[in-house]
Amino acid sequence: MIFSGKTALVTGGSRGIGRAVVRRLTAGGARVVFGFKERADELDGAVAVRADQEDLGTVDALLEAVGDRLDILVNNAAINPPTALADITGEEFDRVMTVNVKYPLLLMRRGAARMPDNGRIINISTLNTAIPAPGLALYCASKAALEQVTKVAARELGDRGITANVVSPGATDTDMFRDTNPPGAAEQTAAFTALRRLGRPEDIANVVALLASPDGQWITGQNIRATGGLIL
Template sequence: MHTKEQRVALVTGASRGIGRAIALRLARDGYALAVNYAGNRAAADEVVATIAATGGRALAVQADIADPDQVAALFATIRETWGRLDVVANSAGVMALAPIADGRLADFDRIVATNLRGAYLVLGHAARAIADGGRIIALSTSVIGTALPGYGAYIAAKAGVEGLVRVLAKEVRGRGVTVNAIAPGPVATELFLDGKTEEQIARHVAATPLERLGTPEDIAGTVAFLAGPDGGWVNGQVLRANGGLV
């Protein structure tokens, strides 16, 4: 497919976990991929190589999404490379668990900087850069509903993301652009598993009617739905891909 005719997708946080799975799935669906990463260049290069090995086109682009200058440069690189942008999936995120009463302000600030400020920056640039008929997808979390202890800062940031999505869906009116969020349940990624005991993981599994952790591919498939033609009437929504977790 000629580059100018190929649809282009940006996935932030695409070097590992859910972001990596989203990038690989969208590449399989025919998109050229901007594989964003914050610091792990080797992992991002591996994603690019995997896409290239199956005949796809991809480029690793470094940017800390909490930094406005780096986000601007990220979108400029996409514009200069492909001249278009059709899908943005904002998957980059960080997590640190602690009771609110602990007052761990440094962790709170880091979580909000990436998960909320970063989403605000990426969604804002996406709204300006996305082609008519494009799709903007943010990652939230189903723990907003379960309100588990220790997740206060993470929930606060992701709840903000859901608010941004609902507003932006109305602000891009008239261009055929959809803006949605996906709220995964427990997914077996490094981000989720880090620091959890086997007993804690088993409790998460038991809480889900499907009695398993999600996989990154489960979430990537949901992104593919929203990015594809069958998701065109879904707009301003939060889709809870969580195996039935309440």
């Protein structure tokens, strides 16, 4: 029960990596509030709050559910609409940046004010900031921005013992991965990993748990690439 007495907030906690993170933190004894957009199954020890990240006003609902103290913040929710450069519109740019950068930044700013010393901020990015692919300009740009914001947060909050880190998953078997890749991509990608398989959401959740735990107190301002040794 390493997280006993802690309160955590996880965005995008209804499925995929976010759901695995919620399960991992609650299993460790944390009280977890998680945001969702479309659906949310009940999870023991967790409070689900509907929060569409296209609407910055929904930050209030999440923080109200958290209460006065927030120990662990995990910004996981993101969108990835594959769009060629020639087809990017101003509206689509604003939508992706709002969900993937502005909303997490607002949660970091307001969440840090509720954090005691030695709190934890963990932002989920992607290996695609290092290995970009066609059609992912907005996704890569937004996640790269989030990575830089995290590094600055580590500097600004370090005197309070608050750590801020990024976890960048490689190919992970989630709905987003399968929805944005062609048939057969899962098997082909798995062959390029050192461990010869796709990542599982639980693999990423374990890295998040390490950073959120007391064992992660000396790790800050880092980008942990949890890829299973993926080499492309």
